[in-house]
Amino acid sequence: MNEKYLLETFGHRIVHDSGFPLRSKLKVAIKNGEWNWPPARSDALVVIQSQLFEVELGDTDLAIWNAKHGQYTCADAWDKLREVHPAVGWWELVWFPSSIPKHSFFMWLVFQNALVTKERMCGWGYTGCTLCLLCRGAQENREHFFVRCRFSSRIWTNIMFECSIPNAPLDWDAIEAWGLKVLRGRGVRATLGRLCLGSTVYNIWKQRNALLHNSSPKTEESLMDCIRWEVRSRLVANGQFKDLNHTLVFRWKLHSSF
Template sequence: MRWKKLSKLRCIAKQFLISFKVGGGKKIFLWYDIWHPEGCLFDKFGFRTIYDAGRSIGPKVSSIIRDNNWYWPSARSENLVLIQSRLPEISLGGENVPIWRSSSGKYSCSQTWEHLRPKFSVVEWHNLVWFSLAIPRHAFILWLVFRDALVPKEKLCSWGFTGSSLCLSCFACQESRDHLYFCCSFGRRVWRNIMADCCVYNPPIEWSSIGSWSAECWKSRNLQATICKLCFGATIYYLWRHRNDLLHGNVPRSEEKLIQQIKWDVRSRLVARYSAKICVIEEPSAGAEMESATDFEII
């Protein structure tokens, strides 16, 4: 980043810099830095005060210090009288030390980011999307689904798309987020099969209740909850890929192969994290048979 771009960030940096502890003042700007009890002198008093003081706009605080004492010509305006009257409050000597807006008074990247970033209320499903073992591509699609930011046919039709809006997996209803997850008969079978392998029976199929239900059931950090969250994200991801394959004329996976792929992704993630033995670790081939619920067991 060039110096000119960095200099444009001064106004942002001022939000975090409370003041300077003045030592010799050689590195502190007289008019633009926050060293005086009145704050930034230029921001508060403007160009007129600089003109009245008979000084340029770029001197350092050291220009008004001699022999460790304040040295400023006689004031010619009320603003300068105010500025000079508060100089005795500032102790001189030592080093120039910036005092930052943080608990320790020192600069902190994390606290600066917390101050800069937009703040919103915490959603109940955040731990389902972002957790240490989350698979990034799965987490991204799951985040889009929770935000209702995917573009199923229902949205395309509202934007002027003239084709059919029916779901390509069941041809029974209009394709929407709530239908794909998991009112569609195809998606519902995949969802229930994967959840049964996780020893979760009769999971909800209405998207409006899945978020709160899963956040409550899988809020712990144990292995079972982690596996369930991984399976949830993988199911969402591969159902969306299945939908795209149907829409764009690609050869879609069958229901059995889709379930096998979800299991393989979850097992691979667990192997990478725990370096444990998994019953089957090879990617499912075209002729592979559907595996049992024990495929998720770590031995």
């Protein structure tokens, strides 16, 4: 008998009424190969016992997977284990066929607002400087980084210009709605835009970490070159650049890959 099912259906009172300990096995109600229930002391126990008396104890036990067609599949197991939440719109900007895995994971963190920014660290007792390391103009948080920061906004605007995508928003809260409208679909240009979004956000944070840990930060141009290289390599690897117009092909230096 499924303990969780019984408790959810009948409540904890059923344990007291049965006279059996909570962790009891079904065998405590069997004696000499027959059912041996104590007298029922509640309507719930009457229901349980009446159903069990229909079970022949001589029957062979059979394990049945409680899912479609009674057969085990990894997909069914995952559905049993996971918590189901409403779908979010931004998943199309994070997970798509040509996405770069490390960028997708990082974008997932960003959309979840799970980055360890200085603003967030203040809630953990951090008492150091909370200014943005890239521009020193505002408190470090997700909304400032992506992309109100002067440094970030220049990178973002230039990369979107190279994608021939004008009027890209400079506010993270607007990026989701804008991205789902402008970067939606399986077209090459939409894929280019989503790859650039992921690479830009990832590399801006990487630049921040280099400054934080006294590493070697990149110049704006070298950072943009890194973004170009990541995106170009992905397009070439998947052979997805041939449908781009000539301007984008030459701007992204894809002509040498024909």
